[in-house]
Amino acid sequence: MTERVLYGYFRSSTSYRVRLALNLKGLAYRHEAVNLLKGEQHGDYLGVNPQGLLPTLIDNGKVLTQSLAICEYLDEAYPQTHRLLPGDAFERASIRAIAQAIACDIHPLNNQRVMKYLAAELEVGDSGRDAWFRRWIGQGLAAVEKQVAQTAGKFAVGDAISLADICLVPQIFSARRFNVDISACPTLLRIDAVLNEREEFIAAHPSQQPDFVA
Ligand SMILES: N[C@@H](CCC(=O)N[C@@H](CS)C(=O)NCC(=O)O)C(=O)O
Structure with missing residues (x-):
């Protein structure tokens, strides 16, 4: 039997992406929590992932890092399951462009x-932090809205759930968590609402994880 372990944290959006990929593909895994608030990424976990970043997936002994690389690995290693990069070369480039606009x-x-660096080293206070979120998440998603308005069908690119949707839903979750106004992104909000009704997305939601804390 395949041993599959996902090192993650309930509200890490990169861990959320990989949970979505695994659920969409119907691949079972064990959750290994690394508490970012307690700084556990800087402890023994460095032996798993020297970058000290989440997630890491262990798939039958193979150690995989970087959420987009993990999703692409799953798509190539398990091609008989739901495809995260479907379509022709142009559609796949459109999917990657949206995924990378969010992830990179x-x-x-x-x-x-x-x-942490902004607060502790540069002494940026709450209003500066909120302005930062508005600048990078708010304006970033506003640009992604224009991008997705060109490519969307039922989902971000056409009518198949893809890597673009896997990046979108966790980023919208973070925008809400940081109180960023995204009301000017109607296409993204429509897709997010439809996806969040699906069982693979409900099961991957931060509130459903074993390490969830309200
Ligand atoms: N490019 C990486 C980014 C990984 C990343 O930044 N993960 C965050 C959680 S969402 C993390 O581990 N942060 C720990 C920290 O900032 O100390 C990926 O996509 O996997």
Whole structure:
């Protein structure tokens, strides 16, 4: 039997992406919690992932890091399951463009280590922090809204749930958590609402994880 372990944290959006990929593909896994608030990413976990970042997936002894690389690995290693990068070359490029706009251009600027540095080293207070979130998440998602308005069908690209949706839903969850106004993103909000009704998305939601704390 396949041994599959996901090192993650309930509200880590990168862990959330991989939970979504595994659920969509119907691949079972064991959850190994690494508490980011307690700084557990800087302890023994460094032996698993020297970057000290979540998630890490162990798939039958193979150690995989970086959420997008993990999702693409799952798509290639388990091609008979739901495809995360469906379609022709142009559709796949559109999926990757949306996924990367979120994963490379929005998420890293709002990561815990960046926010800690702003507060502790640069003495940025609450209003500065909120302005930062508005700038990078709010304006970032506003651009993704325009991108997705061009590609969307039922979901972010056409009518199949893809890697773009896997990145979108956790980023919208974070935007809400940080009180960023995203009301000017109607396409993204429509897709998010439809996806959050599905069982794979409900099961991957932070509130459903074993390490969830309100
Ligand atoms: N590019 C990486 C980013 C990983 C990442 O930044 N993970 C966050 C959780 S969402 C983390 O572990 N942060 C710990 C920290 O900032 O100290 C990926 O997509 O996997």
